[in-house]
Amino acid sequence: MKIYLVGAGPGDPDLLTVRAERLIKTADVVFYADALIPPGIIALTRPDCERIATKSLTLEAMLPLMIQAAQTGKLVLRLHSGDLSLYGAIHEQIQALHRAGMTVEIVPGIGAIQLAAARLTTEWTVPELVQTVILTRTAGVTPMPEDLAALAAHRATLGLYLSARLVDTAQAQLQKHYPPDTLVAVCYRLGWPQEKIWLVPLTEMAALTHRQRLTRTTLYVISPVFRAGATRSHLYHPQHRHLFRP
Template identity: 65%
Template sequence: MSFTNPPSPLAPAVYLVGAGPGDPDLLTVKAQRLIAQADVVVVANSLVPPAILAGVRPDAEVVRTANQTLETIVPLMIDRVRAGRSVVRLQSGDPSLYSAIHEQIEALVAADIPFEVVPGISAFQAAAAHLGVELTVPGGVQTIILTRIGGRTQVPEPEALATLAAHQASLCLYLSARHVTTAQAQLLTHYPPDTPVAVCYRLGWPDERVVVVPLSEMAQVTAAEDLIRTTLYVISPALKAIGGRSRLYHPEHDHLFRPQQP
């Protein structure tokens, strides 16, 4: 991103920025601006591709955290802000989903460090765009569930995958490729075997792969492609032709800006 005039310096703070699924073109304008202005960029480099860092200032400090824990990452950010520097913490996708910002925010608040959260595009949105579909189709499905299966991080019992599958909604399954056989079995307790599933690997990265298969083949395809991480599954009736039309633009639907014609 280029600026006609030099940008104003960022206030010393931690900016928790969603880097999107991987495509630099899907960064928000605000994210681009913050990356271009930051004194320090702390990046989850195992999940954020190098191309996202193209706009970083040449003199900025770049800290890659793939091999670090929060016990080293958070004190570093606190130290840099107390030294009067601005810190961008680049998180993959959107910070509101599976990003571990909750514990970072708690530590920043305890240390009296100002912070700001900047949203990003999530993988499920990039998947729908790639597939050219809407995940909420009138007469077919009107709910989207974002979830994961329990692994080393357990999910609460009321959120068990088989329980959520009962809704037969558009279900977007994160962080579950290592447990895909179990996930498939639980989904099949409610979804028909021919329900379409988009298996999405490294969305937005140069080696992105997306394939749509029946639910009954989800585990088989995952194993055949050796997909053990950075994989999203979108299980949805909306991935096949189910008809339906929104009332919003229907000629019989009147509202404030389109009163009913006599």
């Protein structure tokens, strides 16, 4: 008895993995967060597939439905946005499914942070400039065990999730360590028809968010790479020798 937890990518059906697409097209029952999974992905399900929107369901309401369907031999999957390893709330789901004797298989997806790099035609790790990526959020109902300003002190590429409603606090924390002219990519609904991306100095991050009325599905990426000059890796440098290029 298996339940698939599937990463649906940021929104564009073209960015599903081959495995995710195959499962979506063959599933008997699909659970999906209606606010996060665009209709284009749900449209791939079979006409007789049972589609259950989960936005207004608690985990307690959802789990028995998932378990019951799997117990009757149905192919059951739960769709999560992006990749499930980030803010997917799957930890407690996996534990409860295991307690109920279910096998869980996770199918990874493309996360918003990967699509943001692709859209901006960039790399989050540029040699000699930044070699670390921090993925974090600001505290909301979920408290933050880490301190955003302390994370900012690394001046790494920093992907900030779930923070549009708390952008003023976030900007103030980030400005404690990033230079004010550091550029921030404000990425709204990547991979959706409404996608928009702005590149602004850190000092304008909150003002832009308010002006554009962004409250949800916004990823901020604060990074030195947006001002990177000419620099290159050792890997493909003619003077660098390694196992495959002695």
